[in-house]
Amino acid sequence: MAKLVYDKNGRLIFTKEMKEEYTILMPQMLPVHFGMMKRCLEMEGYKVDMLNTNHRAIVNTGLKYVHNDTCYPALLVIGQLIEAIQSGKYDVNKTALIITQTGGGCRASNYIHLLRKALKKAGLDKIPVISINLSGLEKNPGFKLNLKLIMRLVYSMVYGDIIVLLANQCRPYEIEKGATDKMVEFWENELLAQFEKSEGLGPSSFRENLARIAEDFANIPVARVPKVRVGVVGEIYIKYSPLGNNNLEDFLLSEGCEPVVPGLIDFILFKIDNRLVDADLYGSNIFKRAVVGLLKKYISARQHELIAAVRKYPQFRAPEPFEVIKENVKDYLGYGNKMGEGWLLTGEMLELINDGIVDIVCTQPFGCLPNHIVGKGMIRAIKNHHDDANIVAIDYDAGATKINQENRIKLMLSNARARMEKESGSAAHTAAKAAADADAEADKVYNQSLDDEDARILDLPDMDVKDDILKNSELNK
Ligand code: SF4
Numbered sequence: 001m002a003k004l005v006y007d008k009n010g011r012l013i014f015t016k017e018m019k020e021e022y023t024i025l026m027p028q029m030l031p032v033h034f035g036m037m038k039r040c041l042e043m044e045g046y047k048v049d050m051l052n053t054n055h056r057a058i059v060n061t062g063l064k065y066v067h068n069d070t071c072y073p074a075l076l077v078i079g080q081l082i083e084a085i086q087s088g089k090y091d092v093n094k095t096a097l098i099i100t101q102t103g104g105g106c107r108a109s110n111y112i113h114l115l116r117k118a119l120k121k122a123g124l125d126k127i128p129v130i131s132i133n134l135s136g137l138e139k140n141p142g143f144k145l146n147l148k149l150i151m152r153l154v155y156s157m158v159y160g161d162i163i164v165l166l167a168n169q170c171r172p173y174e175i176e177k178g179a180t181d182k183m184v185e186f187w188e189n190e191l192l193a194q195f196e197k198s199e200g201l202g203p204s205s206f207r208e209n210l211a212r213i214a215e216d217f218a219n220i221p222v223a224r225v226p227k228v229r230v231g232v233v234g235e236i237y238i239k240y241s242p243l244g245n246n247n248l249e250d251f252l253l254s255e256g257c258e259p260v261v262p263g264l265i266d267f268i269l270f271k272i273d274n275r276l277v278d279a280d281l282y283g284s285n286i287f288k289r290a291v292v293g294l295l296k297k298y299i300s301a302r303q304h305e306l307i308a309a310v311r312k313y314p315q316f317r318a319p320e321p322f323e324v325i326k327e328n329v330k331d332y333l334g335y336g337n338k339m340g341e342g343w344l345l346t347g348e349m350l351e352l353i354n355d356g357i358v359d360i361v362c363t364q365p366f367g368c369l370p371n372h373i374v375g376k377g378m379i380r381a382i383k384n385h386h387d388d389a390n391i392v393a394i395d396y397d398a399g400a401t402k403i404n405q406e407n408r409i410k411l412m413l414s415n416a417r418a419r420m421e422k423e424s425g426s427a428a429h430t431a432a433k434a435a436a437d438a439d440a441e442a443d444k445v446y447n448q449s450l451d452d453e454d455a456r457i458l459d460l461p462d463m464d465v466k467d468d469i470l471k472n473s474e475l476n477k
Helices: 016-021 031-043 056-065 072-086 111-121 147-173 179-196 203-218 236-240 248-254 264-282 286-311 322-331 343-354 369-374 376-385 402-458 463-476
Strands: 023-027 047-051 095-100 129-132 228-234 257-260 359-365 390-396
Touching: 023 031, 023 072, 031 047, 031 147, 031 179, 047 072, 056 072, 072 095, 072 111, 072 236, 095 111, 111 129, 147 179, 147 203, 147 248, 147 257, 147 264, 147 286, 179 203, 203 286, 228 236, 228 248, 228 343, 228 402, 236 359, 248 257, 248 359, 248 402, 264 286, 264 322, 264 343, 286 322, 322 343, 343 359, 343 369, 343 376, 359 369, 359 376, 359 402, 369 376, 376 390, 390 402
Parallel strands: 023 047, 023 095, 095 129, 228 257, 228 359, 359 390
Antiparallel strands: none
16 A cells, blocks of 8 residues: 655655555536546546535535635535545545645635645545646646646647537527537547547647537537527636536526536636736746746637637637637726636626627625625626626525525526517517518509509500400509
8 A cells, every 4th residue: 555655844745656546536617628637637547536426415514624714615625525535435545636726816726725624624634635736836746747638638628618618509409408418428538539649639630620529519400599698607616616506507508598608718818817917017037928928829829719610600609719808808907806717707797798698697606705806896897888787696605595596596587588578579570660661662562563554554545455454453453
């Protein structure tokens, strides 16, 4: 059995021997993206289990081991990991945990310390915790982010974005139930098979895959009846995770809506862009700035390719490029607002509204100061510029009931439906009026042509024939 090794600060390290023997548990956030990322880790020889659990015991475990002042996503993620270990499904002597560290000023950088504290409290401090980050925050000899793995993880996120984007626009309208999910599964497997052969990870094969994905989703038979399109924005975990938002997307589908969820690429670009903003505000090493600039350019180019692939199909809505979202937010917030989702959260609401998606759920976790400012705090400012914006801020916390959250969303939806009815009523009225005008015009032209014909007949020399024709002409009028 692998020996427990600690670094000079007393942190339990994930060793090379552990890589051979241990199962790594990872929390779930975005089912498609994280599902692909899990398999990318397995390709590198790690044994990984992704936690898809979603029940009340997770919240109770979180409340037991995390201070209840801590933001709700931290409570859920830590609760989910500890609940899984305590479920008895895993050998506590051969289990490790993995968690992301953003490296920013927000609490997301400190989840790992809260998790270790919780493990200690639960008597599970022999379980190593691996940090996954690009800031060089914590190192483990048994877990290395090599270039191949980084490329696979990055491309999983970008491919995940186009798959989710198109699936969300097909699922509510599909004629054969489950056709969209089958297509999602096909593409996850196809891309992972390519990754295994080190394919699909360069700009040209990426473009080729994007074109095929867009074409495949466009070929799913759908009935595009008008539905309320509901934008979902907010703190990243609560916005995406079914555990965090009480299956919000399923609820919206059951209400006959189309959920519109902004992709992960914008968040990645936002995080990279923050480094450049920091460099502008506080100065930075020229080399570091150039590397970050190149990374931003690379991912931005992939986003533009994704948008171009989607725009080929007019039935699909393509997202706006990151630069447009950044520009939109200029009159609302400074770019120094970068804790949590920062200015991006306001930018996403504006992007949706500019695209005609005015009905928005802004998901707000308990204890999340940054997103209360750039989310809930900006709703009034946005409404001042867009009176049609129908935004509802929904709080998610351990004490909030699902029924309460859903009732508030239903209220927002009833406003959306009333507006839609009014719009379709006035559209139907305009169409009916146009049709009546067109009929009247056609009658006028027809009667005029008959009058012209009468005039022509009056000039005929034979009076008997003339009378017959005129009689028929009267009957026609
Ligand atoms: S953004 Fe909010 S919810 Fe997310 S880690 Fe930071 S404080 Fe917590």
